[in-house]
Amino acid sequence: xxxxxxxxxxxxxxxxxxxxxxxxxxxxxxxxxxxxxxxxxxxxxxxxxxxxxxxxxxxxxxxxxxxxxxxxxxxxxxxxxxxxxxxxxxxxxxxxxxxxxxxxxxxxxxxxxxxxxxxxxxxxxxxxxxxxxxxxxxxxxxxxxxxxxxxxxxxxxxxxxxxxxxxxxxxxxxxxxxxxxxxxxxxxxxxxxxxxxxxxxxxxxxxxxxxxxxxxxxxxxxxxxxxxxxxxxxxxxxxxxxxxxxxxxxxxxxxxxxxxxxxxxxxxxxxxxxxxxxxxxxxxxxxxxxxxxxxxxxxxxxxxxxxxxxxxxxxxx
Amino acid sequence: xxxxxxxxxxxxxxxxxxxxxxxxxxxxxxxxxxxxxxxxxxxxxxxxxxxxxxxxxxxxxxxxxxxxxxxxxxxxxxxxxxxxxxxxxxxxxxxxxxxxxxxxxxxxxxxxxxxxxxxxxxxxxxxxxxxxxxxxxxxxxxxxxxxxxxxxxxxxxxxxxxxxxxxxxxxxxxxxxxxxxxxxxxxxxxxxxxxxxxxxxxxxxxxxxxxxxxxxxxxxxxxxxxxxxxxxxxxxxxxxxxxxxxxxxxxxxxxxxxxxxxxxxxxxxxxxxxxxxxxxxxxxxxxxxxxxxxxxxxxxxxxxxxxxxxxxxxxxx
Numbered sequence: 001x002x003x004x005x006x007x008x009x010x011x012x013x014x015x016x017x018x019x020x021x022x023x024x025x026x027x028x029x030x031x032x033x034x035x036x037x038x039x040x041x042x043x044x045x046x047x048x049x050x051x052x053x054x055x056x057x058x059x060x061x062x063x064x065x066x067x068x069x070x071x072x073x074x075x076x077x078x079x080x081x082x083x084x085x086x087x088x089x090x091x092x093x094x095x096x097x098x099x100x101x102x103x104x105x106x107x108x109x110x111x112x113x114x115x116x117x118x119x120x121x122x123x124x125x126x127x128x129x130x131x132x133x134x135x136x137x138x139x140x141x142x143x144x145x146x147x148x149x150x151x152x153x154x155x156x157x158x159x160x161x162x163x164x165x166x167x168x169x170x171x172x173x174x175x176x177x178x179x180x181x182x183x184x185x186x187x188x189x190x191x192x193x194x195x196x197x198x199x200x201x202x203x204x205x206x207x208x209x210x211x212x213x214x215x216x217x218x219x220x221x222x223x224x225x226x227x228x229x230x231x232x233x234x235x236x237x238x239x240x241x242x243x244x245x246x247x248x249x250x251x252x253x254x255x256x257x258x259x260x261x262x263x264x265x266x267x268x269x270x271x272x273x274x275x276x277x278x279x280x281x282x283x284x285x286x287x288x289x290x291x292x293x294x295x296x297x298x299x300x301x302x303x304x305x306x307x308x309x310x311x312x313x314x315x316x317x
Numbered sequence: 318x319x320x321x322x323x324x325x326x327x328x329x330x331x332x333x334x335x336x337x338x339x340x341x342x343x344x345x346x347x348x349x350x351x352x353x354x355x356x357x358x359x360x361x362x363x364x365x366x367x368x369x370x371x372x373x374x375x376x377x378x379x380x381x382x383x384x385x386x387x388x389x390x391x392x393x394x395x396x397x398x399x400x401x402x403x404x405x406x407x408x409x410x411x412x413x414x415x416x417x418x419x420x421x422x423x424x425x426x427x428x429x430x431x432x433x434x435x436x437x438x439x440x441x442x443x444x445x446x447x448x449x450x451x452x453x454x455x456x457x458x459x460x461x462x463x464x465x466x467x468x469x470x471x472x473x474x475x476x477x478x479x480x481x482x483x484x485x486x487x488x489x490x491x492x493x494x495x496x497x498x499x500x501x502x503x504x505x506x507x508x509x510x511x512x513x514x515x516x517x518x519x520x521x522x523x524x525x526x527x528x529x530x531x532x533x534x535x536x537x538x539x540x541x542x543x544x545x546x547x548x549x550x551x552x553x554x555x556x557x558x559x560x561x562x563x564x565x566x567x568x569x570x571x572x573x574x575x576x577x578x579x580x581x582x583x584x585x586x587x588x589x590x591x592x593x594x595x596x597x598x599x600x601x602x603x604x605x606x607x608x609x610x611x612x613x614x615x616x617x618x619x620x621x622x623x624x625x626x627x628x629x630x631x632x633x634x
Contacts, residue, residue: 038625045623134624261618268614268624273601275628277594284590297585301578306362307451307585308355311592 008036008043015142016047018081023115023142030134031119041134047141051083052251055165056150057158057190062173063197067234068150072108074240075146083139083147084116087132087157115139132164133271162190164267166260167250169193169243172211174203188214191227193246199231199239225253284314325353325360332459333364335398340432340459347451348436358451364458368400369568372482373467374475374507379490380514384551385467389425391557392463400456400464401433404449404474432456450481450588479507481584483577484567486510486560489528491520505531508544510563516548516556542570601631 006025014022029040056071058064068084075082108114119135132149139147149164151157162168170191194215196208212229220226228246232239254260284293296310305313323342331339346357373388375381385401392399425431436448449466456464466481468474479485487508511532513525528546537543545563549556571577601610613627622630 038623041623041625045620048620049618264618265611265614268617268627269610271624272610272613272617272627272631273598275624276597276601276631279628279632280593280597281590284593293586293589294582296589297582300585300589301366301581303362303365306355306358307588307592308358310585310589311596314589314593315596 008039011040012043012047012141015138018112018143020112020115023138024117026138026142027117027119027131027135030131030138033131037134041137044137044141047143048137049140051136051140051144051147052247053136053164053166054146054148054247055161055168056148056171057152057161057168058171058173058197060152062171063234064150064152064171067169067171067195067197067232067240068148069107070232070234070237070240071148071244072114073237074244076108076111076113078244080113080145081143082114083142083144084114085132085135085139085147085149086116086118087149087151087161115142115144130274133267133274136164158187158190163270166254166263167192167247169195169247171195171197172207173198174201174207188218192225192250193243194227194229195239195243196229196231197234200233204231223257225250225257225259325356328357329360329364329458332455335429335460337429337432340455341434343455343459344434344436344448344452347448347455350448354451358454361454361458364460365454366457368453368457368461368464369564370453370481370483371463371465371564372478372485373465373488374469374478374485375488375490375514377469379488380551381467381469381488384488384512384514384549384557385465386424387549387551387554387557388465388561389431390554391561393425393428393430395561397430397462398460399431400459400461401431402449402452402456402464402466403433403435404466404468404478432459432461450584450591453481475504475507480587483571483580484509484564486512486564488512488514489524490515491518491524505535509542509567510560511544511546512556512560513546513548514551517550521548540574542567542574542576 008026008029011022011026015026026040026044028034029037034040054071056064056068065086068086072082072084108116117135119131136147136149149161151161158170168190170187170193172194173196194211196204196211198204208229208231215227215229230239230242230246232243234240251260254263281293285291293314296305296313299305300307300310325343325346328339328343332343343357343361345351346354351357371388373381373385382403385403389399389401425433434452436452453464453466466478468478475487485507487504487510489511490513511528513521513528515521525546525548532544532546547556547559547563549560551557568577571580598610602608610631613622613630616622617624617627
């Protein structure tokens, strides 16, 4: 068998036919920062915009993988094509992954309407992979109706997911140290849909009540979305249809209110800025042969210049 | 009484004489992003480099304020001038502060050898104030021997503190949900000194043992620093002298090994980059009258351009 053409245009065409291998190759280009990446992105551009991006986050142990799997089952029941990006936030220092087993997802492994990919977040302070927005473009262009981006809520990753997603699901569970959950900065402000999983356990109703009462305290402008708080037993598929319904209601609201357009522009802004900054860092690092920024930083440390003058020097080089 | 001169040079001279009001005014220039900020930074530059910056972080409830206060007492006993920056990480969305009462610090309020300032972190994703490195410059130039930067370990703030500090203290306490503490990405990698506070409570020895065994698993190069794990009862001042000793030992090791110089260059790099990026964002936002980045982002959303081409356009404008 001869090796098939793997130019970006070919890969995009095959990905649009639903060929999992082509989708995987495109995401590898994204993850590896391949020299063809610019060409890949340009080839994807005409096919953008169809997918609804659902962020799913929660503390370790609330049942994220099980919930994702249950959501995939329900979305497939509705005949939708689904992409899943499971982002493993790593320590920014060691690159060691926190998440492990994706076994529960394996029931979808042979379904051609589902594409699943784990992504490391190595090398990026904050947890969500630098490559995630671009991987979303691949799955979007490949014809996914819904893309679930799943990440564990440690560090800054849940805030980053919320900035990426069209709809953000925050998952909780009883007995997980709810004081700490509630104290986590921003958890009450990032969710569009809250789900108390493991609802067959003691304390689920209490978590739901507490959350509802905390959410009701927030000031919301007229016509704003009030995030629902649902209950699931994801391992049994209980309540999952209601979660999908709530995501869909949020999507409709976001489209009509203009919030969806605002979020997508913000996502594109973040993406453009990140690409520009990466290009600038390369430039700053290599000006004059050595590491220009290191040299300037040394001058700041030894007191021969100040950081503003150094920044000026960097920008005018 | 005539109003005293408040030019940056005057303020710096008075700050170096230990005048708290002048130090406070300089930090306000920093916090407000005052038009005089460049001039302030230039005036501080000749006096840089003396202070040892100690980061102190931990989950809510481990006793950070009490520990900071006990450390200040011990440092004063050693006749050192001390600055304290208490950074309140806010939600990136609402700007609401999580921390509150600084009452325990009030015992130091009348000590002219101690300067204490709370800083909000508003407007900066991640928790640690954008202004913190510059506030450190003020306290450094004002003659502080040690500057403690205290922040609650939520979101990304503890990683940011570790990047700022010469020595980072990570505070823990028994019964605080240690599984979650340990699972927090990076906590085992950011501390130079670990302290189990509330050591008179059940479980303190267990936390210490667990932490030591986790720390011993990490691979370290020859000659690397092995972070000690100490115990304190900060409310009684118990163990605080040993913490100060450990910080000092780390300082000596860091000086001799070159690690201190590396950290300070990194801190200056981060600071220069942040200033350059802020300048670029202003430029990007205002090119062509409207918001250039928003316009480009809209084109990416509607599929008429791709993010790389948009970044190119931004950088060549």
